[in-house]
Amino acid sequence: MTHPLRLGIAGLGTVGIGVVKIVTQHGKLLEARTGRPIEISAVSARSRSQDRGVDLSGFAWEDDPVALATRDDVDVYVELMGGSDGPAKASVEAAVAAGKHVVTANKALLAHHGQELGEAAEAAGVMLRFEAAVAGGIPIIKSLTEGLAGNEITRVMGVMNGTCNYILTRMYDADLPYDVVFEEANQLGYLEADPTLDVGGIDAGHKLALLASIAFGTQVNFDAMELEGIERIQIEDIEQAAEMGYRIKLLGVAQMTGRGLEQRMSPCLVPATSPLGQLEGGTNMVVVEGDSIGQVVLRGPGAGEGPTASAVMGDVIDLGRGLSIPTYGQPANTLRPVRGVKATKPAPYYLRLSLQDKPGALAKVAAVLGEAGVSINRMRQHGHDDKTAPVTIVSHKTTRDNLDVAIAGLEATGVMAGHPVAIRIEEV
Amino acid sequence: MTHPLRLGIAGLGTVGIGVVKIVTQHGKLLEARTGRPIEISAVSARSRSQDRGVDLSGFAWEDDPVALATRDDVDVYVELMGGSDGPAKASVEAAVAAGKHVVTANKALLAHHGQELGEAAEAAGVMLRFEAAVAGGIPIIKSLTEGLAGNEITRVMGVMNGTCNYILTRMYDADLPYDVVFEEANQLGYLEADPTLDVGGIDAGHKLALLASIAFGTQVNFDAMELEGIERIQIEDIEQAAEMGYRIKLLGVAQMTGRGLEQRMSPCLVPATSPLGQLEGGTNMVVVEGDSIGQVVLRGPGAGEGPTASAVMGDVIDLGRGLSIPTYGQPANTLRPVRGVKATKPAPYYLRLSLQDKPGALAKVAAVLGEAGVSINRMRQHGHDDKTAPVTIVSHKTTRDNLDVAIAGLEATGVMAGHPVAIRIEEV
Secondary structure, rough: OOOEEEEEEEOOOOOHHHEEEEEEHHHHHHHHHOOOEEEEEEEEEEOOOOOOOOOOOEEEOOOOOHHOOOOOOOOOOEEEEOOOOOHHHHHHHHHHHHOOOEEEEEHHHHHHHHHHHHHHHHOOOOOOOOOHOOOOOHHHHHHHHOOOOOEEEEEEEEEHHHHHHHHHHHHHHHHHHHHHHHHHHOOOOOOOOOOOHHHOOOOOOOHHHHHHHHOOOOOHHHHOOEEEOOOOOOOHHHHHHHHEEEHHHHHHHEEEEOOOEEEEEEEEEOOOOOOOOOOOOOEEEEEEEEOOOOOEEEEEEEEOHHHHHHHHHHHHHHHHHHOOOOOOOOOHHHEEEEEEEEEEOOOOEEEEEEEEOOOOOOHHHHHHHHHHOEEEEEEEEEOOOOOEEEEEEEEEOHHHHHHHHHHHHHOOOEEEEEOOOOOOOOEO | OOOOOOEEOOOOOOOHHHHHHHHOHHHHHHHHOOOOOOEEEHHHHEEEEEEEHHHOOOEEEEHHHHHHHOOOOOOOOEEEEOOOOHHHHHHHHHHHHHEEEEEOOHHHHHHHHHHHHHHHHHOOOOEEOOHOOOOOOOOOHHHHHHHHOOOOEEEEEOOHHHHHHHHHHHHHHHHOOOOHHHHHHHHOOOOOOOOHHHHHHHHHHHHHHHHHHHOOOOOOHHHHHEOOOOOOOHHHHHHHHOOOOEEEEEEEEEEEEEEEEEEEEEEEEEEEOOOOOOOOOOOOEEEEEEEEEEEEEEEOOOOOOHHHHHHHHHHHHHHHHHOOOOOOOHHHOEEEEEOOEEEOEEEEEEEEEEEEEOOOOHHHHHHHHOOOOOOOOEEEEOOOOEEEEEEEEEEEEEEEEHHHHHHHHHHOOOOOOOOOOEEEEEEO
């Protein structure tokens, strides 16, 4: 196998250019490790004329990614355009149909169409690889599908959206409100074109859905995820959490229960001194727990040109070496469909309420919580000078079901001056 | 490829029994992920009669591991006996010669004979895999040879001996002297038959030598390593380090320099709040730095039945799936021979001296350090009631060469009441 492995790269943004740089600058290293040269045959992007700071003149150009994906001189189609549908989906389907291997960084595509794409790739006898789609440069897909494949996986957790973690970290460090930091992040170019993908937890949720599929041998089921973004986190929550020794992180947790698959991506309080609590800025962390391994933690850069390109190249080198494993670690047509369930394990919750400043308001709150079976560990009413009284409560351990009953009850009291904010406390 | 992958397992200690348990208890899971059944054909150990708590009656027994390794019904020889020579080496050589793949947890074997074994395996067209040999259950070999293969690796660091980390952590937590904790560890069965392998840093050094070979494409060169154990660490050092905000860890560092390969395994002071500083007990941590990835950190259990068996099974499943890559990530006969160099980058050092209680002793120390170009950041002479005066010094950044000159000079002053202890401070 000394003929070159020939790539067609669609999408020349940060990551695409990162891949071009590695292939052109590390030719000898890649050949020594892969056992054959790695070359770029052709590239595609929206604008041909844009100066991207690298010389692309040695590669054929295609305006149409579908045409690129099916070229005779392409062995591996590298899809780095993004988007769950449109050209990304069409070109990946075309590549598979043409018998090309595919490497993609596209979490949205796989979270929505991963089952059919996985089945199509396996039927066509080609590989569909997506290390770069989850947690940037961290080799978590490889660790889960290969290194830890001897384990029954019991739980996967992670902080996997660098933008959210940047916002939450910056709010804490600079004591700034959400809106200000959101705008900063926007100015810095950290946010997706549709920022809801980031701050709504959707991007991180896509990643968690892919990890869950591999971990539990289930079909990707993003729609069944309990999903909550960071938009309702206020500086008061960050300060209160800090006072109690916690940080707030957008944390994903997936575990199999007797009733179904628990998948949730939501803000959580985690101990400030824990590895998750100490995670700063754009760094990602994934925690895997299995019956033999116990716990393994992987930490690294969750985005950016170099780290994401590194993950893409890991997949490319695998293909050059002839690696052959199913997309999700076992054949896609053997993955079980699964239904989603809410968090089953009781946990303490942090609650922030805004009460109308009326006599008896606090008593009503306490009564509602008690009726729902949510018992109070700590309660604090803060000084205030307007017509609403902020109250923070930390509950004893309770189920999400009981908590939801309590929140519905609170909303019905007529003493609330806004929606309650509830954040789970994870003692990770 | 639906015929079973058949294992022959030599060595039925903790890890061997762990592998037997996974294979017998997770048959369906392994078959789904591997695409074929995994079976055990035969086993071998020193004593056939010993009760190991698992049913071995379904497997053929061989007294001789060489006979086991070459059986017709064995596809993969799993060597879990240990030892750099003797039956381990003989049986691995026999397996390779007989065209069997090999999976081993034997770091000593590979650190001493890795080059010839790697070349032999590749010449015979079989795979030699050793994930379990380094950092227990952490998939670090896979991450380095595969996931991060697109990177020029710049540095690898790690805490990779759980016993040393247990001893150092326990000394700090319980404020106990080295000898007492060493004896505790011995009673708990944490120490190798030859404890120098652990506390002398040799076991961890073997692991670092293997990582360096993969990271830098160089021949395994354990003999060129700067190696120092934890035997000279006293409770005073731990206390002094803690007062300054540091913990002491047995830390391995490997990096390529212009003059050769720097490989050192030695006690270091690391910041107490850093991930390495917070590492407790038997947990291992490996840090990999590469030109594209930046930094990735992997943390997990460094030893034990489940974690080590998990790593063995990762390799076994790879073989069942038909993975084919060279032992060290590139063909063994392309690995460059390399010479070792001392730490080149200047660092601050912690020094503990025991001085004879004579007038002018401290002045002599200061003079010797100054002449060697080692400048003092902090110096402290402690209260004492015997005839020797303990002195601790933290230097400004200095090279290891200058420090060695200074230490030789100190020894020659005639005022020392014991050998100086020098510990590098790593701001990791």
